[in-house]
């Protein structure tokens with residue numbers, strides 16, 4: 001009893017970590033642009049593929065003989081994938097969202113554009129890699145830490161640590177740096193930002209870099225944990241993370257972070273009491289009820305902190 | 308210092324300024340007065356080069372500042388390099404930041420070696436209430452205090468030219484008096500001021516020169532005193 005309970009907590013934390021890292025990306029872009037960036041789940045998917053491509057490349061051309069520590073490979077892969085995923089995020093903002101913004105288009109059109117960008121990423125991936133799924137290379141030997149009957153894999157611990165570390169890092173940026181202050185300010189009043197001598201587009205680009213980097217960390221770790229990749233893998237998990245962000249209160253990074261874990265716990269709880277077929281049904285019902293009771297989410301305040 | 312030449316602007320297809328011209332010289336206090344919808348806010352937003360959809364598009368004419376056109380300058384550069392500040396209509400303070408953070412964010416574009424400490428001191432000595440409330444979330448300030456913060460924030464940008472859009476809006480008479488006293492003091496310390504006011508009487512008493520704007524056109528100009536004695540202005544804006 002105790003062991004399965006503890007096991008479940010670890011699983012919930014692990015899934016919560018994935019949801020949270022993705023939810024934060026939705027939350028950041030929403031805070032700054034009032035845009036639900038529906039392409040974000042697919043950015044996560046692309047990040048997983050980028051990790052797959054880069055690691056394959058490393059094995060094929062750089063570490064040909066093998067025998068390299070998996071941790072070293074991870075340490076090289078993460079920043080590289082974060083970089084290229086950021087380039088993708090910024091590129092999307094530049095070619096798809098900014099032109100609409102500058103034409104003064106209604107927000108609805110931008111959201112629809114975001115949906116289309118997501119579809120383009122999915123289908124672009126399909127065109128490049130075909131419909132068959134890819135296997136993410138196993139770089140870190142999966143080892144099991146056991147104590148008093150509880151088994152935890154090192155990967156799960158890694159995922160959970162990564163979520164907390166990236167969140168702490170993000171908090172520090174948002175609360176302690178000048179550009180973070182600009183992000184908080186822009187979420188409250190975009191009009192006045194240039195009047196402070198701050199280029200609005202710079203803040204927006206920085207936001208996309210942060211959100212994409214988080215998706216990159218989540219994507220690589222997800223690939224390592226669940227090594228089967230396909231072009232649609234970002235869709236459902238992206239939707240779930242988005243809903244988690246809304247339930248947490250999409251305006252607040254704390255809310256998005258907690259929302260992700262809430263969803264993780266709800267899902268695992270349902271699976272351990274009912275059948276896993278009911279997982280999505282019941283968890284979405286619960287989230288729906290929470291939203292009906294508190295439409296602004298746990299941390300959402302009508303017009304206050306939006307980041 | 309600032310020269311507006313035959314400026315025509317529009318929102319979408321609606322022309323809001325039909326070719327207005329005026330100047331502001333260094334060290335002056337100049338006021339633009341006019342009825343609701345005359346185009347006062349439109350003029351200031353055009354000078355600040357703010358983007359659509361809130362601000363209009365310039366279709367003809369020019370905005371010359373220190374001999375250079377501002378037409379192709381982006382709004383953040385207007386502040387960061389040209390050092391022109393705007394206190395916008397409706398204040399637009401960042402309610403989710405503290406009072407002090409609102410002032411701090413305005414120093415974003417200052418040089419590393421700029422004397423920020425003196426700037427804080429100056430703002431806090433002009434508006435001691437802001438100092439008392441510096442830790443407070445600025446949303447919770449009263450309307451008058453928010454207006455002080457908006458002006459203080461503009462001062463923090465290190466500008467030497469400041470445009471104010473109805474700083475007296477919604478303030479109790481005693482606060483209006485304080486506000487104009489602070490503006491006068493700023494002007495004596497070499498700040499050039501372009502002021503918009505609904506309250507023409509206060510504005511004309513306060514300014515060196517003024518322009519009267521009516522449905523997108525300048526219809527009268529002169530020193531504050533001249534305008535106050537102008538029968539048309541008296542009738543339309545000073546209540547007889």
Ligand SMILES: Nc1ncnc2c1ncn2[C@@H]1O[C@H](COP(=O)(O)OP(=O)(O)OP(=O)(O)O)[C@@H](O)[C@H]1O
Pocket residue numbers: 318321323341342343344345346347348349350360361362396505
């Ligand atoms: N964003 C906008 N889109 C379309 N038209 C606008 C916009 N803002 C202002 N206008 C129009 O431009 C004209 C000038 O407006 P403006 O705000 O400059 O007036 P104002 O002199 O500042 O008036 P007030 O004293 O009420 O502030 C008005 O006819 C107004 O309806």
Ligand SMILES: [Mg+2]
Pocket residue numbers: 347348349396472
């Ligand atoms: Mg106005």
